[in-house]
Amino acid sequence: MWDNTVITMLLEGTRDTLYMTLMSTLFGYVFGLPMGIILAITDKEGICPNMVAYKILDFVANVIRSIPFLILLILVIPITKLVVGKSYGSTATIVPLVIAATPFIARMVESSLKEVDKGVIEAAQSMGAFIPTIIWKALLAEARTSLLVGVTIALGTVLGYSAMAGVVGGGGLGDIAIRYGYYRYQTDIMLLTIVILVVLVQIMQGLGMLLSKKLDRRRR
Amino acid sequence: MEPIIRVENLSKVFDAKSGRVDAVRNINFEIAKGDIFGIIGLSGAGKSTLVRCLNLLERPTSGNVYIKGKNLMDMSGKELRKTRRNIGMIFQNFNLLMQRNVLDNVCFPLEIAGVKRKEAKERAMELLKKVGLGDKAASYPAQLSGGQKQRVAIARVLANNPEILLCDEATSALDPQTTKSILNLLKSINEEYGITIVVITHEMRVVKNICSHVAVLNHGKLAEKGTVKEVFTNPKSSAAKVLILNDEEQDKFSGEVYEGNVG
Structure with a gap:
C-alpha cells in the first residue's frame, strides 16, 4: 500500500488541510478581530459601553457557537454555493469554517483585551487619547502575547474542524481518514493521517508559543 | 485671579448592586495656580473618585469642574481630549505600557x-x-x-x-525612602515649571512634606480645607483631628522603632 499514489494522496491531503486551516483562520480573524474588539469595548466595563451593540454581538456569537460544526457545515451549504459557486472541495469548506471560527476567535480576542490592565487604559484616557488610538496602541499592543496564544488555539481548533469537512467531501486529511479508515477499513492509512495531524498541531502550537514568548516584554 | 481649578457643587453617585453609593457629596473648592494641593482622607472617603472627576475620567453626577475658567462638563469630546493633555495624571500602580x-x-x-x-x-x-x-x-x-x-x-x-498634575496615591506603593525621592522630584517640578499639583493620599507625611494647601475628605464630604499649616496645627473637624492625631501617634511609634534599630 505504500506506493506513490498513497504518498501523493497524503501529501495533497496535508496541503489541502493546511490551505483550509490557514485561509479559514485568516478570514476568521478578518471578521473575528473587529467583532472581538467591539465586544470588549462595548461591554459595560469597556471604553465605550453600548449595551445594545454588545447584546447583539454576544447573542450572535452564542448562537453560532452552539451549533455543532457538522450541522453548520450542512446548514450553510446555500451560502457556500453563493460565495464559491459549489458546495464541495477544500475551498467550499472554508466558508463554514470561517463562519464557525469567527465567533470563537471574537470570544478569544474579547477575553485577551479584557485582560489588559484597566489602569493602562485609564492612563491613555487621561492623556487625551482618541478611542481608536487606545484600541490600537494600548489594548491590542498590550494584549499581543495573549492574542498570539489565541491565534495558536484558533489554528488548532480550525484544523480539527477542517477534518470534519471530510464528511461532505471537503478534502484534506480528515477526508482521507474517513474514506479509508471508516468506509474501507484501512486503519493504517487512517492512523497515518492522525500522525500527520498531530505533527501539524505540534508545529503550530510550538511556533505560536515561541513567538508569543519572544514578543513578551513583561519578564525581567 | 481666576483659580486654575474650581470645583462647584460636585457630586458623584454610583449605582452599585448593593445600592446607591454617594462617593462624593456636594464639594466646593478652588486651587490657585502653582499650588500643591493635598486631598486627604481614609480609604473609602471618595478621594480617588474626586480626583477622577477633575479630568472627567469619572463623569460627575452633578456639579461643575472649571479648568482655567472653562467648564469640563460643557466640553465636546474633542475639546475634552485636548484639555486632558494639559492635565497630567500619575497613579499608584504607575500604569505604564508593559x-x-x-x-x-x-x-x-x-x-x-x-x-x-x-x-x-x-x-x-x-x-x-x-x-x-x-x-x-x-x-x-x-x-x-x-x-x-x-x-x-x-x-x-x-x-x-501640562499645567496641572494629578497624583492618585502616587507614592502609596513605594517605601519611605523612595517616597521621599519621588516627593522631592514632584516638588522640584512644581518649582521649576510652575505646574499645579493635586495630590491624593492617605499618608499625612506626603501632605506635610510637599503640600501648600490641604482638603480633608470624610465620607464623600469636604470636612475641612485650608493651608497645611492651619489644618495641621489646629484641625477643626473631627475627621481632620482623627487623621492628624492618629498620624502623630504613628510617627511616635515608628520613631521608637527607628531608635531601636539604631541602638
Missing part, C-alpha cells in the same frame, strides 16, 4: 498629541535624563523598581508640558 520600553512609554502621550517621531524621541530622552533615568531608555518597565517606574510615569506626564 510591552513598550521606557523611552517609548514617554513617547506615548506625544504620539497621542501627534508629535513627529524624531522630535518625540528627543523630548522623551531629555525628560528621562531629567528624572534621572537617562540610562534606562531601552529597559522595559518589568525590569525597573517601583520608584523607577514612577519616575518614568512622571517623565511621561511631563511630555505634553
Whole structure:
C-alpha cells in the first residue's frame, strides 16, 4: 500500500488541510478581530459601553457557537454555493469554517483585551487619547502575547474542524481518514493521517508559543 | 485671579448592586495656580473618585469642574481630549505600557498629541535624563523598581508640558525612602515649571512634606480645607483631628522603632 499514489494522496491531503486551516483562520480573524474588539469595548466595563451593540454581538456569537460544526457545515451549504459557486472541495469548506471560527476567535480576542490592565487604559484616557488610538496602541499592543496564544488555539481548533469537512467531501486529511479508515477499513492509512495531524498541531502550537514568548516584554 | 481649578457643587453617585453609593457629596473648592494641593482622607472617603472627576475620567453626577475658567462638563469630546493633555495624571500602580520600553512609554502621550517621531524621541530622552533615568531608555518597565517606574510615569506626564498634575496615591506603593525621592522630584517640578499639583493620599507625611494647601475628605464630604499649616496645627473637624492625631501617634511609634534599630 505504500506506493506513490498513497504518498501523493497524503501529501495533497496535508496541503489541502493546511490551505483550509490557514485561509479559514485568516478570514476568521478578518471578521473575528473587529467583532472581538467591539465586544470588549462595548461591554459595560469597556471604553465605550453600548449595551445594545454588545447584546447583539454576544447573542450572535452564542448562537453560532452552539451549533455543532457538522450541522453548520450542512446548514450553510446555500451560502457556500453563493460565495464559491459549489458546495464541495477544500475551498467550499472554508466558508463554514470561517463562519464557525469567527465567533470563537471574537470570544478569544474579547477575553485577551479584557485582560489588559484597566489602569493602562485609564492612563491613555487621561492623556487625551482618541478611542481608536487606545484600541490600537494600548489594548491590542498590550494584549499581543495573549492574542498570539489565541491565534495558536484558533489554528488548532480550525484544523480539527477542517477534518470534519471530510464528511461532505471537503478534502484534506480528515477526508482521507474517513474514506479509508471508516468506509474501507484501512486503519493504517487512517492512523497515518492522525500522525500527520498531530505533527501539524505540534508545529503550530510550538511556533505560536515561541513567538508569543519572544514578543513578551513583561519578564525581567 | 481666576483659580486654575474650581470645583462647584460636585457630586458623584454610583449605582452599585448593593445600592446607591454617594462617593462624593456636594464639594466646593478652588486651587490657585502653582499650588500643591493635598486631598486627604481614609480609604473609602471618595478621594480617588474626586480626583477622577477633575479630568472627567469619572463623569460627575452633578456639579461643575472649571479648568482655567472653562467648564469640563460643557466640553465636546474633542475639546475634552485636548484639555486632558494639559492635565497630567500619575497613579499608584504607575500604569505604564508593559510591552513598550521606557523611552517609548514617554513617547506615548506625544504620539497621542501627534508629535513627529524624531522630535518625540528627543523630548522623551531629555525628560528621562531629567528624572534621572537617562540610562534606562531601552529597559522595559518589568525590569525597573517601583520608584523607577514612577519616575518614568512622571517623565511621561511631563511630555505634553501640562499645567496641572494629578497624583492618585502616587507614592502609596513605594517605601519611605523612595517616597521621599519621588516627593522631592514632584516638588522640584512644581518649582521649576510652575505646574499645579493635586495630590491624593492617605499618608499625612506626603501632605506635610510637599503640600501648600490641604482638603480633608470624610465620607464623600469636604470636612475641612485650608493651608497645611492651619489644618495641621489646629484641625477643626473631627475627621481632620482623627487623621492628624492618629498620624502623630504613628510617627511616635515608628520613631521608637527607628531608635531601636539604631541602638
